[in-house]
Amino acid sequence: MRSALHPTGLALVVPCRDCAAFIGPCLDSVLAQDWPHWRLLVADDASTDGTQRAVRPYLDDPRITWRSLPARGGLMANTREALARLAPAPAEVVAVLDGDDTLLPGALARLMEEHARGFDVVWTDMEIEGLAGSTGRALLPGVPVRQQLWCLSQLRSFKGYLLRGLPPACLCDPTGQPCRAAGDLALYFALIERAGAAKAAFVPERLYRYRRHAANNCRALRAEQLANNRHLRALAPLPMQTEFFDFTETLHDPDGNALDKLGLREFGQAVRARHPEPFSVRVAHVIPRAREDSWRAYHGLWIAPGVYLDGVFEDEAGSGEP
Structure with a gap:
């Protein structure tokens, strides 16, 4: 008997802002994957460089679409709008790939393999440009996720049902605005809590390449990132969802x-x-x-x-x- 949450598809979100120099290699790395069954939205955050021009040739592939915000919204506002636009089905897998990074061979197939095994939040290890180490680790058992070291990599995925009923406030900074920095913590703390830690899986293979440059949020918005980190870790944990089951x-x-x-x-x-x-x-x-x-x-x-x-x-x- 097959699970009611067996993956029904794969939707990729590629948030980007002024990524003209990077978006081509990013999309090429998706096209080179051995898992071809996906749809992809390039979610542009009102770029001012030639990002749209760089993406245009890729739009000949019917799996790839483009959307640009009329004004800059910041990382989480851009991502949240893109997720709402995609409106993933409950068992559809959603993966987020930053527009300045690349997938390594086999990445999508490994994500889908773990989701088919019953996991609902899945991340892999990664390569970080210029560094030997990585943040990618498994969760510590028995420790609330907000009280753990950040152990997710940049290649993260989840099933669409986890977005249903997600409180908007959990994705916001102390002023009540969508997080411009530390948005990854905001989203994935909430998703793991709603799924339950037993439904979260780490793939200990480096299947993503993270590019370091001056515009990375961890550099450009360092003080804001640290403030949001403290705020998000202090929020009350979300209860496990009880609407969708295997x-x-x-x-x-x-x-x-x-x-x-x-x-x-x-x-x-x-x-x-x-x-x-x-x-x-x-x-x-x-x-x-x-x-x-x-x-x-x-x-x-x-x-x-x-x-x-x-x-x-x-x-x-x-x-x-x-």
């Missing part, structure tokens, strides 16, 4: 007694055993409305890692509507 099991319980409340942990572990991690499972527990009070304290809870007990009422005809 699998749903339905349990019809007309008397409200089919489940042992004291054995819910063991029941959850049995469900978990039927679906390998990291797949998520929703148990739709269908009960009569008359039994609502007796189950109110138990529905809407995680009863095993990645297993969620959801309460569903029978309709008037007596059939469950999970």
